[in-house]
Amino acid sequence: MKKINILSLAVLLASGLATTAQATQELRLLTWGGYAPKEVVELFEKETGIKVKVTKSNNEEMISKLKATRGAGFDLVQPSQDRVASAQKAFKIYKPMDLSKIDSSQFIDSMLAATKGQSTVDGEVYAVPHVWGSSGLIVNRAIAADIKDYTDLCKPAYAGKVTYRLKRPTLIGFAFAMGEDPFAAYGDADKYKQIMEKVGKKLTECKANVKAYWSGGDALLSLMRSGETTAAMAWDAGGWKLNRDNADITFVAPTSGALGWIDTFVLPRKTKNEAAAYQWINFVMRPDIAAKITASAGNFTASKGSDDFVDAKAKAQYQESFSAKDIDNIKWYPPVPAGLEKIEGKILDRIKAS
Amino acid sequence: MGNLGANARLKLGLWLLLMPLGLWLLLLIILPHFELLIFSITDPEDGAFTFEFYFEFFTEPLYWRTFLRTAVMSILATILTLIIAFPVAFYIAKMLKGRSKGIVFAMCLIPFWVSELVRTFGWMILLRESGVISNFLQWSGLAAGPVELLYTDATIMLGLVYSSMLFMVVPLVSTLDSLDDSYIEAGYDLGGTNWNVIREIVIPHAIPGIVSGCIIVFMLSLGNYLTPVLLGGKDSLWFTEQIYTQFITRFNWEQGSAFGLLLLVLSSLIVWLGLKASGQSFTKTMG
Numbered sequence: 001m002k003k004i005n006i007l008s009l010a011v012l013l014a015s016g017l018a019t020t021a022q023a024t025q026e027l028r029l030l031t032w033g034g035y036a037p038k039e040v041v042e043l044f045e046k047e048t049g050i051k052v053k054v055t056k057s058n059n060e061e062m063i064s065k066l067k068a069t070r071g072a073g074f075d076l077v078q079p080s081q082d083r084v085a086s087a088q089k090a091f092k093i094y095k096p097m098d099l100s101k102i103d104s105s106q107f108i109d110s111m112l113a114a115t116k117g118q119s120t121v122d123g124e125v126y127a128v129p130h131v132w133g134s135s136g137l138i139v140n141r142a143i144a145a146d147i148k149d150y151t152d153l154c155k156p157a158y159a160g161k162v163t164y165r166l167k168r169p170t171l172i173g174f175a176f177a178m179g180e181d182p183f184a185a186y187g188d189a190d191k192y193k194q195i196m197e198k199v200g201k202k203l204t205e206c207k208a209n210v211k212a213y214w215s216g217g218d219a220l221l222s223l224m225r226s227g228e229t230t231a232a233m234a235w236d237a238g239g240w241k242l243n244r245d246n247a248d249i250t251f252v253a254p255t256s257g258a259l260g261w262i263d264t265f266v267l268p269r270k271t272k273n274e275a276a277a278y279q280w281i282n283f284v285m286r287p288d289i290a291a292k293i294t295a296s297a298g299n300f301t302a303s304k305g306s307d308d309f310v311d312a313k314a315k316a317q318y319q320e321s322f323s324a325k326d327i328d329n330i331k332w333y334p335p336v337p338a339g340l341e342k343i344e345g346k347i348l349d350r351i352k353a354s
Numbered sequence: 355m356g357n358l359g360a361n362a363r364l365k366l367g368l369w370l371l372l373m374p375l376g377l378w379l380l381l382l383i384i385l386p387h388f389e390l391l392i393f394s395i396t397d398p399e400d401g402a403f404t405f406e407f408y409f410e411f412f413t414e415p416l417y418w419r420t421f422l423r424t425a426v427m428s429i430l431a432t433i434l435t436l437i438i439a440f441p442v443a444f445y446i447a448k449m450l451k452g453r454s455k456g457i458v459f460a461m462c463l464i465p466f467w468v469s470e471l472v473r474t475f476g477w478m479i480l481l482r483e484s485g486v487i488s489n490f491l492q493w494s495g496l497a498a499g500p501v502e503l504l505y506t507d508a509t510i511m512l513g514l515v516y517s518s519m520l521f522m523v524v525p526l527v528s529t530l531d532s533l534d535d536s537y538i539e540a541g542y543d544l545g546g547t548n549w550n551v552i553r554e555i556v557i558p559h560a561i562p563g564i565v566s567g568c569i570i571v572f573m574l575s576l577g578n579y580l581t582p583v584l585l586g587g588k589d590s591l592w593f594t595e596q597i598y599t600q601f602i603t604r605f606n607w608e609q610g611s612a613f614g615l616l617l618l619v620l621s622s623l624i625v626w627l628g629l630k631a632s633g634q635s636f637t638k639t640m641g
Contacts (some may be wrong), residue, residue: 060603067605090605167603210588212505226484228500345604353416353591 025050027276030062030077032263033217034237034297035131036284044283050276059083066093071269073082076277081262083332084119084127090338095267096175101278106285111302115264118335127264128281133299134171134322134330135256138220138239140230147231150177151253154206162206163223164233165350166213168344169259171235174199176256176331182233183334193343198346206353224249237298242316250317253326260330262302365458387615394612407612417596421616424593425624427507428575431514435522435571436564438515443526444556448535462523470517474584477513478504481585505587518574522567529563530556565634569625577622593617 027050029036036054044052053287055074057065063081066072071093079087104112111129119127139147144158150173155163164170175182185191211229214220216276217238221223222240236258239251266279267274283289288302291309300310300318307315389428397404412418446458465473480486481503489499503509541551557564580590598616600610629636 064602064605103498208586213588215583226482308511341604342606344604345599349416349596349599353420
């Protein structure tokens with residue numbers, strides 16, 4: 001009798017827990033640092049009653065996590081645009097977007113159209129744009145004013161004073177600076193391999209100049225802030241963040257072109273709260289909310305009219321880094337075909353081991 | 355009859371008690387490794403059986419050299435840890451008594467109440483070019499300009515030795531504790547020098563502790579990911595980093611699985627060789 005009592009109590013408790021879990025809805029968001037600042041999460045909770053659980057990550061980890069769970073564990077993810085179609089084709093981890101649930105009037109039309117086009121697989125659209133930005137150079141202009149392009153990082157004058165990541169954007173940036181067009185070779189594996197081998201050789205020679213390969217954004221910021229390095233290849237937002245503390249340091253668009261990326265909203269295949277995901281997208285694309293995200297992430301969004309809410313300093317920094325010509329010269333990442341990562345991986349391993 | 359019933363009940367009880375261990379082994383150790391094995395011998399395109407991922411390890415010098423480097427550095431870290439930890443353990447076990455013993459032992463323990471990540475960042479703050487030590491050297495006039503102490507193999511070694519010190523000290527203290535002081539006194543009475551006593555009495559007694567400490571430290575160093583990645587320089591390749599990259603950035607689970615299993619097999623082989631060389635057996639050390 002006693003046993004039964006305990007058992008029924010346990011069942012009662014468990015069902016009680018289950019109902020409370022249902023009562024407060026939850027949105028599990030897998031995103032980048034800065035894209036879901038506390039202030040915005042709190043405003044969203046207040047308006048909708050939905051709790052937002054934020055997990056910070058990067059492109060590769062997002063795809064790997066979803067690959068491991070076959071698209072479960074999160075309700076909304078934010079990979080970059082070039083990683084949507086290929087990951088969907090290879091691993092089937094995403095779910096098509098129901099565009100009727102999204103308020104498209106809040107988006108900058110050209111960006112929405114571009115993202116839709118690039119993330120279409122078998123006639124279904126998988127992504128809408130959120131934050132965009134670029135990779136280029138962060139330079140301490142007081143010391144290294146003559147660094148104008150990626151390959152300038154290898155100048156002997158800056159031996160031991162340079163940092164960049166050992167990742168694919170570095171390979172692609174250097175390829176452009178060396179007069180190649182890696183994006184045009186995306187479809188031709190042999191040609192791409194040839195370009196990458198050439199870049200690999202250059203980066204191996206350049207290794208003596210590198211102080212350390214940075215991996216996290218904080219590592220980069222502290223290297224530049226402390227003056228341990230004077231030039232880096234990195235994201236624009238990092239340069240602008242440093243610029244607020246030290247006016248000499250800022251983001252410089254390289255002469256061969258900054259590399260442009262768009263981080264998107266995508267539904268994982270086994271999303272449990274699709275409705276909340278759409279609510280979140282429509283909420284953060286409001287111009288005033290989008291401006292708050294710009295303030296925290298440092299990058300601009302695809303939200304129409306949010307420029308009016310962005311603080312003047314951020315706008316001035318952006319204009320200082322990008323002339324009209326620089327903007328036209330941005331090289332936007334096309335969707336990555338499958339298999340390129342293997343070619344790049346080998347090259348990156350060799351550079352590191354050399 | 356009644357005896358038999360009690361026996362059967364005892365058996366059932368034993369099985370039930372073993373159940374958590376069995377489930378743990380099966381669900382968290384055996385099954386995942388089995389899945390890794392399946393991954394590593396299946397061709398992702400057509401699902402056929404293949405050994406290509408293992409061949410890749412042996413044919414691409416990059417990979418086996420990285421493994422070799424990792425193994426050699428781990429062995430070196432183990433030896434260094436032993437050399438530093440042995441006097442410490444001896445001091446704690448034999449020289450100190452009562453309260454002060456507890457305090458010194460706790461001092462060895464306290465750094466491990468903080469996560470490994472925080473400890474590693476602590477080293478980074480100390481060692482970097484604009485860090486504490488560099489600034490102190492400049493201030494005291496010992497160095498003319500900023501000194502970079504980070505991003506070298508020596509830094510990795512420092513981090514490894516530091517983070518595994520406790521795992522050497524604890525088994526050493528417990529074996530040395532069980533050594534009767536009168537043996538040491540007898541050694542001196544018979545005219546032995548310090549060196550004689552250590553070589554003939556202390557070390558032979560402490561061998562099980564030394565070996566088990568070495569095994570733990572070696573395995574921890576070999577499987578360490580944070581320390582080499584954060585403290586290591588631009589040339590620092592660590593095998594676990596390779597496994598991480600294969601799984602996470604390359605999406606190449608098959609290669610990652612093969613590397614993971616190779617790490618398991620090769621490191622077990624090294625431990626086995628170490629046991630053979632020191633004339634110890636695994637059961638003797640652990641029991």
